[in-house]
Amino acid sequence: MPQHQSAKKRVRQNEKRRVRNQSKRSKMKTLINNALETTDKEEAEKAFKKASSCLDKMAAKDLIHKNFAARKKSKIADHVNSL
Template sequence: MAQHKSAKKRIKTSEKKRLRNKAAISKVKTLIKKVYETEDKATAEKILKEATKVIDKTAAKGRIHKNNAARKKSALTKHINKLTVSEKAE
């Protein structure tokens, strides 16, 4: 256990930061799942817009790496485009 006052403070601040990061990453994952579960293109695009916004904010604050954010957005966009193609084929 920490003995110094500064070390005790560091434990408290680290825990707050960990919980904040965990909540942000959880929100990103939830929105990504929503996009993949949606079959309707219009609804999926609306959720994609919200997901992109949250992913960008999370990356800007350093909670996820910017390349990780770009990869997630790219995969989601590809998925939306596949929905468009499958609707035209039918």
């Protein structure tokens, strides 16, 4: 357990951030799966737009690596183009 006031505050901040990041990552994974599972071209394009936007925002905030975002966007784009 932390002894100093600043260390206690750091523990509280880290917990808040962990929960926030966990929820954002979960939302991101859901959007990616939705985009990859759709079989309708129009729905897939809408899902791609949502997932792409989410991935870009997460990469900009350093929650995920920019190459991870690029790789997932590419995979979804390939799926959409194959429909």
